[in-house]
Amino acid sequence: MRRGSIVQLVTLGVVIGAAATLVALLVPWLPPNAAEERDGIDLVFWFTTAICIAIFALVGAVIVYSVIKFRARPDDDADGPPIHGHTGLEIVWTTVPAILVTAIAVISGIVLVQNDRAGTNHLNVNVTARQFAWTFSYPGQGNLASAQLRLPVGRSVELHLRALDVIHSFWVPEFGQKQDALPGQDTKVVITPTKVGTYPVICTELCGLGHALMRTSAIVMQPAAFNAWVKRQQTALKAPPGEAGKSVFAANGCASCHTLQAAGASGKVGPDLDKLPAYAKQAGKPLEDFVRESIVDPNAYVQPGFPKGVMPPFATLPKDQLDALVMFLIDSSKGGK
Numbered sequence: 001m002r003r004g005s006i007v008q009l010v011t012l013g014v015v016i017g018a019a020a021t022l023v024a025l026l027v028p029w030l031p032p033n034a035a036e037e038r039d040g041i042d043l044v045f046w047f048t049t050a051i052c053i054a055i056f057a058l059v060g061a062v063i064v065y066s067v068i069k070f071r072a073r074p075d076d077d078a079d080g081p082p083i084h085g086h087t088g089l090e091i092v093w094t095t096v097p098a099i100l101v102t103a104i105a106v107i108s109g110i111v112l113v114q115n116d117r118a119g120t121n122h123l124n125v126n127v128t129a130r131q132f133a134w135t136f137s138y139p140g141q142g143n144l145a146s147a148q149l150r151l152p153v154g155r156s157v158e159l160h161l162r163a164l165d166v167i168h169s170f171w172v173p174e175f176g177q178k179q180d181a182l183p184g185q186d187t188k189v190v191i192t193p194t195k196v197g198t199y200p201v202i203c204t205e206l207c208g209l210g211h212a213l214m215r216t217s218a219i220v221m222q223p224a225a226f227n228a229w230v231k232r233q234q235t236a237l238k239a240p241p242g243e244a245g246k247s248v249f250a251a252n253g254c255a256s257c258h259t260l261q262a263a264g265a266s267g268k269v270g271p272d273l274d275k276l277p278a279y280a281k282q283a284g285k286p287l288e289d290f291v292r293e294s295i296v297d298p299n300a301y302v303q304p305g306f307p308k309g310v311m312p313p314f315a316t317l318p319k320d321q322l323d324a325l326v327m328f329l330i331d332s333s334k335g336g337k
Ligand code: CUA
Pocket: 129, 130, 131, 132, 167, 168, 169, 203, 204, 205, 206, 207, 208, 210, 211, 212, 214
């Protein structure tokens, strides 16, 4: 190869690599960084991106150089020269990618192990994924439930994930790390929020028709505000059953599917809960038994006109919360008659 060709190839590579680098650096591809674990995830991301840019520059330079240098003359109808493989080249283009993917795997492994350290003073939150909703409960705070993930800033939290039906995946882009939620097997992910704010919780595993709607919010609060929220929720649960039940109704996202005047809910997916007494009569069951069964085992009786198998069973609801919810539904549906 002549020295002139090498200079041309290198120049092309530098130009293409510089252009790709500018696109990578100048476009704000990533969401704001709001968790300690995000740093490691970004490191892996940029390490991989740098490799991609280098390979892109190399391949781009060779292609552009070949297109210009070896293009056929307009009157050239001859076949190209017969070429057989090049063993040295094949060894190189097998070895180099093998080294690169191994390096990415090693760095990813180190980052994941580091991100898994929750420290001794961490908060535990149980995350339940079902088609198509997230619910969160706080075992250290009297098992209070919430439809949003509320976290204090600056404290590590260990999220224990579980799915009730199919595979889902928990992701807050600002926090960085993703984690699958599996049926029948607990998984966990550690997050240490660093910025107060509200961020989207997204399901990133195609889990059915409502996958795109399986979203809620992660609300990162000052520790004092978080403690105040915990107190308020605990007080609400200890309130008279009607009040406590209203909190349980709100915390479990019932309003997204059901109408219930007393809760200001106007969902249209499932049966109108203001009509519970009439439904119980149709089902031929005492009202309280009917309401309880419909929460824990919704498919035992499905009101005609509504699709079967849509409502997930809320069998994991703690007993005091279930009792409060049942009382609330009975009281408010009688009031709505
Ligand atoms: Cu759950 Cu997608």
